[in-house]
Amino acid sequence: QVQLTESAGGLVQPGGSLRLSCVVSGRALSDYNMGWFRQAPGKEREFVAAFRRSGGGGMTYYGDSVKYRFTISRDNARNSLDLQMNNLKFEDTGVYYCASTTRNYNSGHMRREEAWDYWGQGTQVTVSS
Numbered sequence: 001q002v003q004l005t006e007s008a009g010g011l012v013q014p015g016g017s018l019r020l021s022c023v024v025s026g027r028a029l030s031d032y033n034m035g036w037f038r039q040a041p042g043k044e045r046e047f048v049a050a051f052r053r054s055g056g057g058g059m060t061y062y063g064d065s066v067k068y069r070f071t072i073s074r075d076n077a078r079n080s081l082d083l084q085m086n087n088l089k090f091e092d093t094g095v096y097y098c099a100s101t102t103r104n105y106n107s108g109h110m111r112r113e114e115a116w117d118y119w120g121q122g123t124q125v126t127v128s129s
Contacts, residue, residue: 002026004098004120011126012088022081022098022120029074032100034081035116036072038125040094047111048096049083052104061107065091088127095122 007021024032035050049072050061060072071084081098099116109115 002032002100002118004100004118006096006098006120006123009096009123009125011128013129014089014127016088016127017084017086018088018125019085020083020096020098020123020125022083024079024081024100028076029079029081030076032102033104033110034072034074035099035110036081036083037097037099037113037116038092038094039097039122040091043094045097045113046094050107050110051081052107052110059107061110063111085125088125090127093125093127096125097122 003025005023009020010018012018033052036048037045038048039045047063048066049070051072051074052059062070069087073082098120101115101117105115
């Protein structure tokens with residue numbers, strides 16, 4: 001059984017940066033497509049970014065609201081999926097979840113919660129002045 005464990009989030013000022021990590025245990029990270037979602041209070045869970053396996057490397061996808069500010073990357077040696085978040089905004093506040101699946105979908109379907117099989121417990125990110 002695979003387990004996903006997110007690193008601690010934190011409190012960041014607008015314009016600041018934060019890096020989240022998701023460590024995969026139980027199986028190799030390279031076995032999975034990996035993603036990040038987030039959920040703000042009172043809102044539905046939202047797609048943030050995904051790393052889809054492709055040949056020897058992978059393809060990355062981003063939600064429109066985080067594109068050009070967030071970067072998803074994978075470190076197979078650490079069995080970790082990272083999310084570098086720059087130029088954070090108030091609206092980036094929420095609980096961030098790591099997700100994984102061995103199934104392959106097109107980039108459109110990967111933006112949907114039902115595409116993902118395993119989830120981390122979530123970590124709080126708060127952007128506030």
